[in-house]
Amino acid sequence: MPVQMNASADNRREAADIVLRVENIRKTYGSLVALRNVTIDIRRGTIHGLLGENGAGKSTLVGIISGQKSPTSGTIRLDGHEIFHADVRSMEEAGVFLVTQEPMIIDHISAAENLMLGIWPSRRGFVRWKKLKADAARMLEGSNINPEARAGSLDAVARRKLNILRAMFSGGKVIILDEPTAALTVPDRRQLFEFMRQLKQKGVTFIFISHYNEEILEICDAVSVLRDGSLAGGTDDVRSLTSEQLSELVLGRGLDLFQRDRRAAEGPVAIQLRNVIAPHVQVDSLELRAGDVVGFTGLPGAGAKELARTIFGLHPAREGTISFDGGPGERLPTHPRDALDRGIAYLSDDRRKDGVVGHLSIAANIALSSLDERSWMGFIDSKREARLCDDYFASMGIKAPSPLVAVDTLSGGNQQKVCLGRVLATRPRLLILDEPTRGIDIGVKQDVLRIIDQLSRTGVCVIIVSTDTDELVRAVDRVLVFRSGSVQEVVTGGDITTGNLRNLSQA
């Protein structure tokens, strides 16, 4: 492997150069080892990438650095000083901030107040509202966020920006960005990277977590890779690496990127939508043939996601019909149950919000959407259920001690597999996947795309709602580009390229 190990590379460096040193960190949960004696040095004024598969221990490590979790053993040194019993508050005071995957935003207060949460300008214990508002307005300049807006009314992108801005302006020395680009559009991402570079010049240090190799290669100076709770490797000079080498380091094996053989639309129409009108979206006609994999893309709010949720009954339609296999037009589903009963399944993009029931077991979650199929007079047939769950537990490759473990304890990618298992267990004829690979690592991503491909070969129609152009290029037969609530463009065959899709959806 053409990559130096961290320890040997960093031992040669001067101590003053290192702003944060994580030393021999070990974390166990009961008998489960999440981190095995990890040592990483992070140099001042660099952007340090942190890579690894789902469940490799990234979130745990970041949790420890930010003070949310305490290590079982090991030390953290900030500017050479050891930090004892750190909690979030004291780490933030020391200048270490975490911007998480799940934006921590309080919905019912304004953007300005969220921005200043915990750092309220005050005089003798009283909040100075005028100064708060003025400061917030200055910070939010150029972000297109109205400081007075209620945070709950902001979309996912704005909420993420808000969190990033909050950390950046709170005087952070070390800012940890946990997949900051996951929901951002290309210009937003560019803007964010530019901003990070500016702050880097001023000596701010970033720990940057991402699943995208190209992002790591573009923005990071150094990188550390975790695999199964151990440090798999790393380098102080990212420029010496290629994307393939990075993937190999992450997976511990060569990666074989999935590419679907695109098919031209042929065969009878399996599903037809007509004159669909719902809030923020309007589509005259959409035809899916058996085995089609269709991508929906567009900026947030452009209608791609809205149409997907309308078909599943989560976003009530005002008008419109759906017909199956050339049959008569039926009204659109009014409730997810209605949709599932007609063979339409939907995988949410926000698995924590409306994907999994965290405290229930993996098995219970997998069974949740198809309980009636395996029950008699309202009683669950537990044998058939156990069989079903074992099947999906194995075929999805879920990493967990057993199917009876609570979903809460799993990493994001494994939770996504549980959701996918639940959805597939309903045996849909139309499968709608909303950002199916958001926040999951590149290895699992290939698995998911492969599962989708194999499903389509059995005649299932698939809709993939995605802003990840690479995913669309690899997985779909045609792409519908949405703009202001309607389909603006249909891209097929060889025209489906990352560049093309980016241009069209951002235009």
Place this chain on the structure above:
Amino acid sequence: MTAIVSTAKGSAAPKGDKLHQTIRWVLHNVVWIWLFALVVGFGLFNEFFLTVMNMQNIMVQATVLGMLGLAVALPLLVAEIDLSIPANLGFSSAIGALAYSDLGMPWFPAMMVGVAVATLIGFFNGLCITKLRMVSLIQTLSMMIILQGALLALTQGKTLTNLSDGYVWIGQASVAGWPVMPLIFILSLVLIGIMLRMTVFGRSIYAVGGNPAASNSAGIRVDRIKIITYTVSGFLAGVAGFLLASWQMAITSNQGSSYLLYAIAAPIIGGVSVFGGRGNVTGILGGVLLLTVIQVGLAITNVPSFYVGMIGGFMIFIAVAIDAIRVRYFA
């Protein structure tokens, strides 16, 4: 569709960390251990406590609280609450009793009328909370006040004692010296336990309580589940009302109101989460027995009555504190 991918690497099998496991086990069963300790403790203080007669007494005492505990637990499991259950108990039993004494109905249909009214009240609460999106805490608080007031109005402040022999039979009957009434509680406990564990409805309750949005997306009709839950809960309150009146052979003008806090405390002590989705009938039984043992024990160990409330409160506090420590450090 089966067998698609396999990327699973062998996951580390949990190794036995014995001390940790033991502590976990102890804390997990803290209600039962605490219950056992109190029974032994009270038994040492007063030899009457461990007699068969007193055990029977505890079982009878636990019956009404147990029915109410079950009724309160169901809304808690779907992450809502119903404060009106003890008031529902009092009001519905008065309706049943008046249907017999004033309308001249035979006692059994009259009792059924009472239970039906309780069930309807539960159904109505469910409707308000789901279809009108009323906040359950306040909606059921107001329902509680309404029902307490209605009971006072119905009885005109008097105690109803005109109950038929058939009506009071269950509260007094015994077979070979053992009271019959606790059987109703045990039966309810088993039925609710089966419902929660083995049915689609029970699974749906846990899912809705854990994450309503995800349950909705998974195809569960969340509103329907909540309404049925409140309805079953109302039914249990009605049966509890019948049992209490039958046992006491009287319905006072504030029947049931003294049960409010204990009926809420019992399932929570037994591990039912106030945030929904967690809890089971075994825990509820433990909570109910614990509270009953504390009450009965303090009553017969000659603790001066001025201290009973305070000591009982402390004992509950300890149970809850230990459980909190379990969740905090050993979850």
